[in-house]
Amino acid sequence: METIKFKTNINCGGCLKSVTPHLNELDSIESWKVDIENPDKILEVRLEGDQNEVVKAVTEAGFEIEKV
Template sequence: METLKFKTNIKCGGCIATVTPFLNDLNTVQSWKVDVDSADKVLTVEGSASAPEVINILDKAGFKAEKI
């Protein structure tokens, strides 16, 4: 299992609710969480997903992500 981290523009619980179905539908994502208290709003993804796959799915949900 690989851990990927992304700087995002996910700011609040409502944003997390919006991205939840998108990230949960990815078979390659086993778990994920967003640290909305950090300045970079870091999304941590565990599983076998690739960085472009996660960035693309967040884009479809209306959010930006940059691998860190």
Template sequence: MNTLRFKTNINCGGCIKAVTPTLNQVAGQGNWQVDTSVPDKTLTVQANSTTAQQVLEAVQEAGFEIQQA
């Protein structure tokens, strides 16, 4: 299993709620988390077949900024 990390502007519970359907569809429920307590707001994805590009596109489509860490 690969671990993918990204810097985002997902910074609160409301943001997480907004991006949850998209990330669940791309990465699978329970395969991702956002650490909003750190300055970079790190999104970590545990992925077998999900690519970094798929995650980048999904988060951007949900209206958030993201870059690979």
């Protein structure tokens, strides 16, 4: 299990609602959270598996994401 951080443009409650189903459907994710107070809107993910799945899920939800 590893924790990976990504910079995103998920910046409000509505954005969180949009991305939640995409991230929750990934079996490799144990937990995730977005620090919307951080200027870089850091998405912290605990997962066992391919981090590219996370990137794909967030992109499909319509958001930008890059590994920190």
